[in-house]
Amino acid sequence: MARRSLALIAAAAVLALTLVPVAAVLIRAGGLSAFAPGDGQALRFTLVQATLSAGFSVLFAVPVARALARRNFPGRGLLVALLGAPFILPVIVAVLGLIATFGSNGIVNRGLAALGLPEMTIYGLHGVVIAHVFFNLPLATRLVLQGWLAMPGERLRLAASLGLSPWAMFRTLEAPMLARILPGAFAVIFVICLSSFAVALTLGGGPRATTVELAIYQAMRFDFDLGRAASLSLLQLALAVVAGLVALRLSGGASFGAGLDRRVARWDGRGFGARLLDGGAILIVALFLLTPLTLVALRGAPGLLQLGAGTLEAAWHSLSVALASTALCLLWALPLATRRGELLGLLGIAISPLVLGTGLFLLVRPVMNPFALALPVTALVNALVSLPFALRILRPEAEAIREDFGRLAGSLGLSGWAWTRWVLLPRLKRPLGFAAGLTAALSMGDLGVIALFADPDRATLPLQVYRLMGSYQMEAAQGAALLLLMASLALFWLFDRGGRVGA
Numbered sequence: 001m002a003r004r005s006l007a008l009i010a011a012a013a014v015l016a017l018t019l020v021p022v023a024a025v026l027i028r029a030g031g032l033s034a035f036a037p038g039d040g041q042a043l044r045f046t047l048v049q050a051t052l053s054a055g056f057s058v059l060f061a062v063p064v065a066r067a068l069a070r071r072n073f074p075g076r077g078l079l080v081a082l083l084g085a086p087f088i089l090p091v092i093v094a095v096l097g098l099i100a101t102f103g104s105n106g107i108v109n110r111g112l113a114a115l116g117l118p119e120m121t122i123y124g125l126h127g128v129v130i131a132h133v134f135f136n137l138p139l140a141t142r143l144v145l146q147g148w149l150a151m152p153g154e155r156l157r158l159a160a161s162l163g164l165s166p167w168a169m170f171r172t173l174e175a176p177m178l179a180r181i182l183p184g185a186f187a188v189i190f191v192i193c194l195s196s197f198a199v200a201l202t203l204g205g206g207p208r209a210t211t212v213e214l215a216i217y218q219a220m221r222f223d224f225d226l227g228r229a230a231s232l233s234l235l236q237l238a239l240a241v242v243a244g245l246v247a248l249r250l251s252g253g254a255s256f257g258a259g260l261d262r263r264v265a266r267w268d269g270r271g272f273g274a275r276l277l278d279g280g281a282i283l284i285v286a287l288f289l290l291t292p293l294t295l296v297a298l299r300g301a302p303g304l305l306q307l308g309a310g311t312l313e314a315a316w317h318s319l320s321v322a323l324a325s326t327a328l329c330l331l332w333a334l335p336l337a338t339r340r341g342e343l344l345g346l347l348g349i350a351i352s353p354l355v356l357g358t359g360l361f362l363l364v365r366p367v368m369n370p371f372a373l374a375l376p377v378t379a380l381v382n383a384l385v386s387l388p389f390a391l392r393i394l395r396p397e398a399e400a401i402r403e404d405f406g407r408l409a410g411s412l413g414l415s416g417w418a419w420t421r422w423v424l425l426p427r428l429k430r431p432l433g434f435a436a437g438l439t440a441a442l443s444m445g446d447l448g449v450i451a452l453f454a455d456p457d458r459a460t461l462p463l464q465v466y467r468l469m470g471s472y473q474m475e476a477a478q479g480a481a482l483l484l485l486m487a488s489l490a491l492f493w494l495f496d497r498g499g500r501v502g503a
Contacts, residue, residue, distance in 0.1 A: 010332045017384050018351050021359020026230050028362055033227030042215045043235070049125060049200075049211070050193035053132035054186045060133070061140035061185070062178065064285045067278035068141070069148035079286065080145075081493050085485070086289050087138045087438075089296075089445060093465070093481045095202050097292030098122060098131055100299075107291070127203040132196065136189045138289065139438075143392060146431060147181040148174075166274070180396060183246070188392050191240045195352060212236050216352045226358075233355040296478075296485065303479020311480050314464035315487060318444050321379045321460060322491060325443035326436050328383040329390050333435065336387075337394035356381065374458040378450045382443035389442070390435040397431045398424070437495030441488040461487070 026032065068080060086094060102108050102122040109119045121127065200211040210218075212232055219229040360377055364370045370377075405423050425432070450460050459467065461484045468477035 010335045014332065014336075014384065014387065017380070018356070021356050021363065022230060022233060022351060024359040024362045025226050025233075025355055029226035029230060031227055032231045032234075033225055035231060036215075036219075036228065038210065039212075039215055039232065042210045042212050045125070046194060046196075046211045046213075047239070049128050049132070049196070050190050052125075052129050053136065053193045054189040056129065056133050057136040057140045057189050058144075058182055058186050060137055060285065061144050062182075063277070063281040064137075065141050065144035065148060066174070067281045068145055071278055071282070077497075079282075080142075081489065081496065082293070083138050083141060083286065083289055085138070085293055085489055086134050087136065087442075089135075089293070089485060089488070091135075091199060093296060093485065094135065094292065095131065095199065096481075097296045098134060098203075100295040101292045102127075102130065107295075123203055128196070128199055131199045131203055132189075132193050134289065134292070135199075136192060137285065139389070140185050140189060141285075142434065143185045144178070144181055146393065146434065147177045147396070149430070184392050184396070187243045187246070188388055190243045191388070194236055194239055194243075197354075213352055213354070216354055220354055220358065229352070229355055229358075233352040237351055293485070297482055300478040300480075300482030300485075303475040303477070304482060305479070306473075306476040307479055307483065308476075310459070311461070311464050311468075311476075311483070314459045314461045314480075315483060317375060317458065318461040318484075319487065319491075321375055321382065322440045322443040324376075324379040325382040325386065326440045326495070328379065329386045329439045330432070330436060332383065332387055333390035333394055337391055337398040371458065374450060375460075378446075378460065379443070382446050383439070385446070386439040386442050389438055393431045393435045393438070394428065397428055401427050433496050437492040440495055441492040444488045444491055445484060 068076070089097075099122060100106055102120065104119065104121070106122075112119055122130065194211075195213050196211050197213040197217065200214050201217075212235065216229045216232045216236075219225045219232065360381070361370055364373055364377070401424060405427075445462055450458075450463050461480065465477050465480045465484060468474075468480055
């Protein structure tokens, strides 16, 4: 009963934080407005780019995660941490890295020109898809890798003793795991790409590459048509709910059962062809993901010497917000993960951040100065936006724990806090660390509600980067961006490493 009550409280809080701000915008607008003529094209482009981006991210993640699961080499842990950096990188910083890599003067086009081949362009549909795959491939890889690492070692030992061929092992062990993991990963990435704003704004290349989120921005920024913005936001929410329902429908299936938590060396993939395939997958993805990050680091290193007191204070604000967001997100995620609340968690990224921020501003303004609540509101919204990722990480493991140990715990009289303390939390330690690291890093690099609420005394580090860029202090902005990247990576590594120690 206690667990059910906690889940109901968490569900009510998520519903209130997502739907009440939208209702405030609707009341202020006087109701919904009709769609504009260009909104149909925006909807088509949004669906196409979100489907392609999520599909390629999940498709490429499978061989990379498989290679990381069955290969052990020096620097593997560092590589896994670095491969997660693009997802936690602030969008504008990552876009600058992608342009430096794939732009007209980027290293890829310079290489193509040296070979006498035609240049590629980063703008348009394929540019948006490349950027989204750059951001979301690390998330998909880590989600699939969690599934491989959760396989009981006894199943692998049994497969080895039976002499299963690689195809037989894939069919009996790996395919069922992928069937449980991939639909949910696809749904989360699809919803992320549905609400794409900065990527489409910078790399879209024209009106034909407008997303629904961009249409919401245009309705609010240029037309101040809050009714149309709310209509588009509800349309975006409906698409996300449909994607979540389909994913939950397809991601059923039993777990592998309980094991003794023994680490078993992977016997499969020892042939030359398998080693070549795994090494090639890791190398290609590492080059694709780490080249833009390397360019960001090289350009930002000189700017570290120009960081002033304002930037360091903004970094402290970002750290405080990130830790508060992480604690709040996990308090929501744990009860919802054990009560199958993943669909509810998608609301956090399905609702337009622009509409959410505007609604919160309208709600707070009659009571007190919104600027005084800049950091607490930012922490609250960041926790809400990170909730779907935490649930996608925790729910499969929580389901498996309940299936494997629920009857035994019932026979022993373990319930409530005893079940959580002795069974659930120890076995969720690794995914909890990953979820906490991801939430902290995402919150550290987020530029959302703080842009609406912040005053000069309450800037976060991402906002400080934008302010430095706006004042044409580009070297200092690149240094602050590098500091932001290092802080985000450090938070992610600390929480993720803490979850894996002794798990």
